[in-house]
Amino acid sequence: MLVKGFNKEVRSNKVEELQSEFVVIGGGTAGVCAAITAARKGTKTVLVQDRPVLGGNASSEVRLWILGATSHMGNNNRWSREGGVMDEILVENLYRNKEGNAVIFDTVLLEKVLNEENITLLLNTSVYDVSKSSDTKIESVKAFNPQNSTEYVINAPLFCDASGDGIVAFKAGASFRMGAESKEEFGELFAPDKSYGELLGHSMYFYSKTTDKPVKFVAPDFALKDIKKIPRYKAIGKDDKGCRFWWFEYGGEGDTIHDTEEIKYELWKVIYGVWDYIKNSGEFEDVDNMTLEWVGTVPGKRESRRFEGLYMMKQQDVIGQANFDDAIAHGGWAIDLHPAEGVYSELSGCTQWHSKGVYQIPYRSFVSKDIDNLFLAGRIISATHVAFGSTRVMATTGLCAQAVGMAAAVCIENSVKPAEILENGLIKILQNELNLTGQSIPNIPIQTESNLVNSATVTSSSNLNLNEIPFDGEWTNLATSAAQLLPFRANENYKFKVLVKADEDTKIAVQLRTSTASKNYTPEAIYETQSINLKKGEQEIEFEFSTSIPNNQYAFVTFMSNEKVYLKNSNKRYSGVLSVFNGVNKAVSNNGKQTPPDGIGVDTFEFWIPQRRPDGFNIAMEISPAIEAFDSSNIGNGYVRPWGTVNAWSASLEDKNPTLKIEWDSEKELSEIKLFLDPDYDHPLECTLMGHPEEVAPFCVRNYTIKDLNGTILVQKEGNYQTINTWKLDSKIKTKGIIIEAEHPSENVPASIFEIICS
Structure with a gap:
């Protein structure tokens, strides 16, 4: 029992003093990724x-899905999902929580x-205060x-200040901005x-359910009485919930830091007014049994302070896909x-205005120009208001914060x-x-010298030679132009043979397209167009492009609608x-083609986007000569x-026991083996609400064994679902080589490995 008498002096709270090497303020996706990355390198880290x-805006308190360069698969950024810890978290969430329960994501x-x-x-x-030694x-x-x-x-x-509003950077006196720069300052059109x-502004969401x-x-x-005060009220659907109501936004005309409580009350006014409209207006059917399940209590902030670093990103860096010597990450969300x-x-x-591909983000934008030992992370990094419109999203901030942690x-x-x-x-x-x-x-x-594999001979039991994408699927109507990306x-x-079916005698136009920039996937360069007559019914058609492309790069074998x-x-x-389609994804302002007004510094181009699984099948075709891009020389x-x-190395599906052999001329000492597998970087893996068709990416090797050349098992893994598998051997071994025996993920997907790192 504790009894304390009257004390005429003011009592003090318990005070605990901590000594660390690195302090991360803010536990959103950025802060989490920074802390984990630093800690895994042995840095003593405090995460506040x-x-x-x-999780910040991705947590169960706010419930916004994590997105970045993949942009709901609505842009031309192929295989662009953020890697490293950010990928590890999203892949883990897919395996445990493919339905998108925000509480499980916590x-x-x-x-x-x-x-x-x-x-x-x-x-x-x-954190509420800062002490400075200088x-x-x-x-x-x-x-x-x-x-x-x-x-x-x-x-x-x-x-590292990853707090969202930049409390540490602000208290420390670092230079910052709020609002939009003029066109003149950085030449941003x-x-x-x-x-x-x-x-x-801020947003808040609600969930409903049927009882x-x-x-x-x-x-x-306090609920909003007149729903017509929301000009877009007719866009409200009774079955919509969560961050599909991202546009329930308010507060941008005020102070998004100091007015946050007032903004929250206004958003509650909107939410309960909207629910009253859904339940009681008579405008919606089958709502009698519906009830509110959850309403947010913490507003999700988009913008407040942005702090000045050693470099300030601008519109031209995003749209022009600028290159930086100090690049440490990529972005790809629209402005x-x-x-x-x-x-x-x-x-x-x-x-939303998209660039034609992903863009680099420089390290300098994460280093305060004023405070010698302060990193910036999250949405407060050094970027103009316009560039911030792209860099602010959570998968991008998580990826960038990994660089801060490292x-x-x-x-x-x-x-x-x-x-x-x-x-x-x-x-x-x-x-x-x-x-x-x-x-x-x-x-x-x-870097080549980081990997002992680069001093070895790599051979495989087989390589995928893509001379046919088998004709074993269903039919897809060509109401929308489609292309096979190869x-x-x-x-x-290249010569192709495809199987088509026509409702009547007609024609089909086929095109060879590529991107002007060899690492982009915007097919604005049309190399050749052919028109082929079709008879009513099912038939094979053959065509050969007389034009070739000048670089090793992806091309679009395109079938016009x-x-x-x-x-x-x-x-x-x-x-x-x-396969990709000249389709529409209105969630990211994609109507098939981006057509900006003149004079704003944004490109006009078409969108060619994949379909989400379980759709999104490849177009069946014979290909001559075979595409030989999957051989073991890719390893390393x-x-x-x-x-x-x-x-990637991909095995032939006919090879029932695919193996890779890595062999050195002399014995090497190994302490770690790292495999980079395929988590389908094209799929966005939104962490909440949307849900996904499978719990493991269909391309991911699940079962494999690693042996030395004498057949001694070094590693045996079953049921893998993660992208990077790192095996630290119990003790260093000396060997002249290793063999990886990998099972095909399924009868329809060959085993593939992107990279093997031996050290």
Whole structure:
């Protein structure tokens, strides 16, 4: 029993002082990925989160899906899903939670953090102050947890502000901006003529469900009474829920930091008014048994402060796909800006302008220009308002924050400040360390000397020679133009045979297309067009392109729309091969073609997008000469996903026991073997609400065995579903080679491996 008498002095809370190497403030996707990445490199890390759960806008408190460069499969960024820890989290969530339950996703994030022995996690803990040892150096941050009435003083040589509003950067005095820059300042044609303070607003969502009996709803007094005050109220559907109501947005005309509570009340007003409209207006059928299941209590913020780093990204970097020597990640979401009035605006809920492909993001945008030991992460990074419209989304912020976590480890190991990674030539080390964890920085492969495989001879029991995509599927109507995306060899003329069915005598136009930029997938370059006469009924057609393409790159064997024609599909799927359609995806402002107004610095081009599984079958065809892009020489080339070509070894489906042999001239000492498998980087893996057709990507090798040349089993794995499999051997071994025996994932999908790292 504890009894305390009156104390005339003010009592003090319990104070706990922590010493660490790296402190991450903010436990959203960015903070989580930064902390995990640093911790796995041995850096002692404190992760401070002011909420009871991790994930920020992706958590069960807000319930926004995680998206990035894949953009709901609605753009031309093929195989662009973010890698590394961000991919690991999304793949884990797919395996456990393909239905998209936000509460389960909370547990996935929490487990990932708790499993790292180098992370000290402080939930429910708000950082509120900063101490500096000099004008340009943070010494510690102060935080308070109201749940355990404990104050924390956290000391470290390095800090990362991933807090969303930038509380640490702000308190430390770092330069920041709010609102939009003028067109003149950075030459951004999409920027306004004059700068202004309006911002993207906050959003809140609700979930509903149907019960087995009628449920009444009496709206609270504060609920919106006149639904017509929402100009787009007719877009409201009774079965819509969660972040499909992303456009329930408000607050951009005010102060999105200090007015957050007022913004929250206005959004509650909207939500309960909308539900009253659904339940009680008489405009909707079959709503008697419906009830509210959940309403958000924490608004999801889009924009507040943006802090100035060593470089500020701008519109031209996104749309022009600029190259940077210090690139550490990629982006690919559209430049996505919203009207400041939000839900009350007469305008569309967003304006999205896409680039033709992914773009690089430089390390300098994550290093404060004012505070020597401060990294920036999340939506507060150094970018203009226009560029921020693309870099702000969660999968992109998670990918970028991995670079911050790795940079912190490089700084600790080399006793340097964040900016000195550039000055001391350590950027190449940072880039390679990131790529070894699956970062896939565009145009920057894993360094050859990092991998013992590059001094070995690699052979395989078979290689996929794609001379046929078998004719064993259903028919697809050609109401929408379709194309088979294939990795062509330069200066090769290809001949094709396809099976078509026509409702009447007609014609079909076939085209050979590629992207002007060899690593893009926007087929704006039309090399050749042929018109082929069809008779009514089923028939084979053959065509040969007399034109060849000048580079090894993906080409589009394109069939232009004719609703009277059907193409035969195939049930076979292959890594790095898919079909695309000149289709529509209104979720990301894709109406088949991007047609921006003149003078805003955005390109006009068509969208050619895949269909989601279980749809999205390849077009059946015979191909001559065979496409030979899947051989074992891809192992060790430094790329761990399709980029310009397949970059994977794939076995023949006829090979019942596919094997890869890696053999050295002399014994090598191995301590680690790492396999990079295929998680289908084209699929967005939205973490919540949408759901997915399978719990494991169909291309992922599930079962394999690794042996030495004497047949001794080093590794045996069954039931794999993750992208990167890292095996640290119990003790170093000396061997002249290893053999990987891989099972085909299914009868319709051959075994594929992108990369094997031996060290």
